[in-house]
Every structure is written in C-alpha cells, then in structure tokens.
Amino acid sequence: MTLTEKDSQYLWHPYTQHKTSQAPIAISKGEGALLWDENGKEYIDAIASWWVNPFGHSNKFIADAIYKQLTTLEHVLFGGFTHEPAIKVAERLMEILPKNQQKIFFSDNGSTAVEVAIKVALQYFFNKNEKRTTIIAFENAFHGDTFAAMAASGISFYTQAFQGMFIDVVRIPVPVKGNEQESFDALNNVIQNHNCAGFIFEPLVQGAAGMVMYEPEALATLIKICRENKVLTIADEVMTGFGKTGKTFAMDYVSENPDMICLSKALTGGTIPMAITTFTQEVFDAFYDDDINKALFHGHTFTANPTGCAAALASMDLLQTEEMQANIERINASHLIFQKKIENHSKVFTASTLGVIFVVEIKSDSEESYYGSMRNKLYDFFIEKGVILRPVGNIVYILPPYIMTSEQLEKVYKTIEEAIEMV
Numbered sequence: 001m002t003l004t005e006k007d008s009q010y011l012w013h014p015y016t017q018h019k020t021s022q023a024p025i026a027i028s029k030g031e032g033a034l035l036w037d038e039n040g041k042e043y044i045d046a047i048a049s050w051w052v053n054p055f056g057h058s059n060k061f062i063a064d065a066i067y068k069q070l071t072t073l074e075h076v077l078f079g080g081f082t083h084e085p086a087i088k089v090a091e092r093l094m095e096i097l098p099k100n101q102q103k104i105f106f107s108d109n110g111s112t113a114v115e116v117a118i119k120v121a122l123q124y125f126f127n128k129n130e131k132r133t134t135i136i137a138f139e140n141a142f143h144g145d146t147f148a149a150m151a152a153s154g155i156s157f158y159t160q161a162f163q164g165m166f167i168d169v170v171r172i173p174v175p176v177k178g179n180e181q182e183s184f185d186a187l188n189n190v191i192q193n194h195n196c197a198g199f200i201f202e203p204l205v206q207g208a209a210g211m212v213m214y215e216p217e218a219l220a221t222l223i224k225i226c227r228e229n230k231v232l233t234i235a236d237e238v239m240t241g242f243g244k245t246g247k248t249f250a251m252d253y254v255s256e257n258p259d260m261i262c263l264s265k266a267l268t269g270g271t272i273p274m275a276i277t278t279f280t281q282e283v284f285d286a287f288y289d290d291d292i293n294k295a296l297f298h299g300h301t302f303t304a305n306p307t308g309c310a311a312a313l314a315s316m317d318l319l320q321t322e323e324m325q326a327n328i329e330r331i332n333a334s335h336l337i338f339q340k341k342i343e344n345h346s347k348v349f350t351a352s353t354l355g356v357i358f359v360v361e362i363k364s365d366s367e368e369s370y371y372g373s374m375r376n377k378l379y380d381f382f383i384e385k386g387v388i389l390r391p392v393g394n395i396v397y398i399l400p401p402y403i404m405t406s407e408q409l410e411k412v413y414k415t416i417e418e419a420i421e422m423v
Contacts, residue, residue, distance in 0.1 A: 002026065003038050025383070030057025033404040035388070044387050046412045048401045051207070051239050053270030055318050056403040062269045062314040069310035078106065078303040085309030092316050093278065096248050098257040102281040105296070106274070106304040110238035110264035111144025113275035114200070116298055117234045117260045118148040118167070120279065121198030124232060124286045127294045132197035134168045136190055136231070141171070142208035143200060143236055152200050155208060170194055174206060175218035187222055191229045198259075199226050200234040203250035204354065207239040210395035211359035213352055216253040223256035232283065233258040238275075242266040243319055243328050244399065246355030259283055269315035274308035327402040331356045334406065335398070338413045347420050359397040362420055378419050387415045 001009075003026035013024060026038040033056055035043045048054060055062065069085065076083060090104050107113055118135060125132040135152055142158070143149040150159050151166035159166075170190045175183035190196065203219060206212040226233050235258040240250035244266070247253060251261065260283065264275035287296050302308070318324055335358040342360065343351040349361040364374060375391045382389045389396060389412075396416055400409065 003028075022380075032056040032058075033401045033408050042386055043383075044404070044408050044412060045401065046387055046389050046404075047397070047399050048266075049270060049388075050265070051244070051399050052265045052268075054243060054266045054402045055269050055315065055324070056401045057270070059269060059271075059318075061318060062271055062311055065310045065314035066271060066307055069307050073306045075302065075305050075307065077301075079299060083304070083306050083309075085306045085313065086304040089276075089304075089309045089312050092313060093276070096316070096320075097261065097278060098249070098251055100257045100259075100280050101261060101278040103279045103284040105277045105279070105298075106300075107277065107298075108300050108302060109144075109273050109275050110236075110262065111146045111149045112300065113238060113262035113264050113277045114143045114149040114152065114234075114236055115146045116277040116296075117236075117262055118152065118198065118200065119298060120260065120277070120283060120287075120296060121232045121234065122167070123296065124283060125197050127286045127289070130195075132195045134170055134190075134194040134196045136187065136196055136199040136226075137169055137171050138174045138201055138206065139171045140174070140206060140209040140212070141200070141202060142206070143202075144238075168194070170196075174212055174214055175222065176212065176214045180215075180218045180221070183218065184221055184225065187225050191225070191231060196229070196231045198232040198234055199223075200236055203235050203237060203240055204245060204253060205240055205250065205357060208392070210361070210392040211352075211357055211397045213354055213359075216255070220254050220256040223254070223258060227256070232260065234260045234262065236262045238262055238264045242315070243324075243402065244355050244357060246328060246332055248319070267315065268308055268311035269318065271311045271315075272305065272308040273302075274305065274312060324402055328356055330406070331400060331402065331404065331409065334409050342417065342420070345420060347423065356402065357397065357399050359395060360416065360420075362394045362396065362423060364394045374423060377423065381419050381422060382415060385415045385418070387412055389416075 004023045007024055027035050028038045029036045033045055035045050105116055107116055137152040139154050141154045143152045148167055151169050154171055172186035173179055173183045223233050235251050237249050241263050259280050261278045268274050287294055332355055335353040339351045339353050342348055347363050349363045351360040372393055374394050378391045398412055
C-alpha cells in the first residue's frame with residue numbers, strides 16, 4: 001500500500017470533507033522551500049506550510065539546537081518548576097516586543113494562545129468585581145478552533161454547528177480604506193451598549209479571510225477608543241509575527257500598544273508546536289493576590305517545553321540575522337514588482353503587498369465560497385504545476401519561506417499568471 005492508501009484507512013484531516021475531497025498528497029521529504037511527495041514530485045511550498053516555516057524545511061541550525069537541547073533536558077513540568085530555555089525565550093522576547101509587554105505565558109498553538117488571552121480578559125474584570133462578559137472582534141476574523149477562539153472568529157461555516165454555545169462576541173467592520181469611520185463608530189456603539197472586556201484583532205492583515213489589509217493608523221484609533229473605555233486589547237500575531245509584514249511584529253507599525261499579544265506558528269520555525277501569550281504588568285497584577293481563586297487556572301502538559309524553547313531561540317536568532325532581513329526585503333521588492341505587473345490585468349480585481357505577503361483577488365461573476373468551484377480549480381492547477389498555494393475562494397496569496405530563491409518566486413508568479421488566464 002502507498003502512504004496515501006494507508007492514510008485513507010486511518011487518518012482524519014483538518015478542514016476536510018473526506019467524502020468529496022481528493023486523497024491527500026503524501027510528502028516524504030522537505031528542504032528549504034521545497035517538498036517532495038512519495039513519488040518524487042517536487043513542490044514549491046509558497047505558503048510556508050500554513051505560515052510556520054519562514055526559514056525553510058529541515059533547517060539545520062534549528063535542528064542542531066533541538067538536538068543539543070534533547071541531550072540535556074527534553075521536558076519538565078512547568079507547574080512549580082522552571083528552566084533556562086524558558087527564561088531565555090522570555091528575555092529574548094522582551095528585547096523585541098512592544099515595550100509595554102512584561103509577562104509571558106506558554107501554551108501549545110495559536111488557538112490556545114488566543115484562548116488564554118480571552119480567558120485572561122474575562123477574568124481580569126471578574127477579579128476586580130466588575131461584570132464584563134463581551135468580547136469584540138472583527139467581521140470575518142479567524143482566531144482558532146478552540147471554543148473561545150472559535151467564538152471570536154467570524155467565518156460562519158467553521159462555527160455554525162456550535163451557535164448558541166459560545167461566549168458573548170460582538171463584531172465590528174474591519175477598517176479597510178474608506179471604511180475607517182464606520183469601524184470607529186461601530187466600536188464606540190458596541191462599548192456603549194455592552195459590558196465589554198476585550199477587543200481581539202489580527203493586526204493589519206486578516207489571514208484566513210483572504211489577507212484583508214488595513215492601515216496602522218486605523219488600528220491605533222481603535223486601540224485608543226478601547227483604552228479610553230478600559231477595554232483590554234488583544235493583538236493576535238499568530239500569523240503576522242516574526243517578520244511576515246516586513247517588521248518583526250505587525251504591531252511595530254502601530255503607534256498604540258495592545259494589552260496582550262498572541263504568538264505561535266513561526267515562533268519555532270515550523271518545528272515544534274508552541275505558543276506564547278504576552279501581557280502588560282497591569283494585566284498580570286490583577287491576578288497577583290493573596291486569594292488563590294484570583295490565579296489564572298490554565299495550563300498545558302507541554303507548557304514551556306524546553307525543546308520547543310530551544311527551537312524558538314534558534315528561530316529568533318535566524319530572524320535577526322542580516323541575511324534573513326535582506327531576504328525579507330528582497331521578497332517584498334519582488335512582490336511589489338509582480339503586483340505592478342498584474343494589478344491592471346482585466347481579470348484582476350485587486351492586488352496588494354505587505355512584507356512577504358502578496359495577495360491577488362481574481363474577478364468572478366459570482367460570489368465565491370471559501371471552498372467553491374473557482375477555489376478548487378485554482379488549487380488543483382497549482383498542485384499540478386508543483387506549487388503549493390491554498391486560495392481563499394477567488395483570492396490567491398503568497399506567504400513564502402524567507403529563504404525562497406528568486407528563481408522559485410518567479411515560478412510561483414508565472415504559475416499565478418497562468419492560473420489567472422485559465423479561469
């Protein structure tokens with residue numbers, strides 16, 4: 001039996017309707033920006049495997065750091081214990097995060113990083129004997145699949161089976177260009193009419209919504225409104241963090257700082273699942289009390305896993321090298337040239353670039369669903385050409401590993417051009 005045949009016998013894949021979907025491609029090897037399947041076919045991983053591999057597959061520098069850590073301490077419980085790798089991660093993050101962030105909490109993945117932040121926002125006011133139970137989020141947001149994260153997400157087919165079971169979430173429009181005031185007014189209205197604990201947002205780019213982009217100034221205004229009304233702000237940097245937007249964090253573009261930041265994905269360079277939620281000292285202090293009931297009773301078995309911490313430290317080392325920063329600038333410059341080339345194409349609705357993120361919306365005669373016919377046609381075409389891209393309806397985006405070569409990027413661009421002509 002092939003790996004694909006064995007897979008169909010045993011495995012249940014994410015975001016997959018197994019009755020109608022094609023069999024998964026069995027990947028046997030990865031190196032740099034490339035993957036190979038069990039038959040030897042080569043693919044360019046143009047989305048860094050769901051945005052987690054900025055330094056490429058089988059990165060030796062990160063692998064060596066993991067191996068070295070495994071020979072010293074692979075794991076120890078974090079309840080009542082600590083260790084040097086976790087402390088080093090905290091120290092390193094304090095150097096690069098917005099300066100108001102003072103405490104970090106480890107968990108397992110982006111969804112749990114968000115789960116922690118939302119629980120903290122709600123308990124923060126509970127600990128202060130204030131009844132605030134509403135979370136504010138953007139329309140079409142995506143923050144994960146655990147319950148609070150799912151509640152804050154606005155993509156309906158992900159959540160429709162669980163309606164009526166969620167915490168209270170009210171959504172406001174994204175402040176895209178020309179729509180800023182509507183978003184500001186909606187936020188003020190929600191705060192005036194609900195007991196709001198927190199506002200969670202994907203800073204500057206809504207990933208799963210199709211890389212919807214908006215300006216830093218608009219986000220700064222929303223954060224100011226929340227601060228004036230004592231509503232905690234949560235920046236979900238799970239996708240945008242660690243260089244994706246051209247700066248270390250998307251919040252580096254924004255003049256106002258959030259109360260909490262959620263990190264994962266590229267944190268460990270795509271090697272070991274790990275997540276972090278960071279907090280201001282003020283947020284932490286609301287849990288610091290003689291009353292044990294005011295503690296944050298949340299934890300994960302692999303919290304602050306030393307091996308994951310070693311991978312995170314190596315990943316942050318790589319990100320801060322001159323070579324990697326130059327790669328980010330090179331990819332951004334290449335995207336901008338490609339954007340200029342195709343944005344006036346008769347079949348292109350819009351095209352935009354931020355950092356290493358490039359997105360193009362292809363014109364369609366009908367409203368395209370997330371997994372609609374155009375999406376499936378585009379996806380199949382890309383796979384046939386040996387390029388891994390996952391369109392969102394009629395929206396195609398590139399979010400490549402930073403080590404992708406210019407030649408590989410050109411192949412991705414050419415394949416997208418061919419796909420636009422095809423549809």
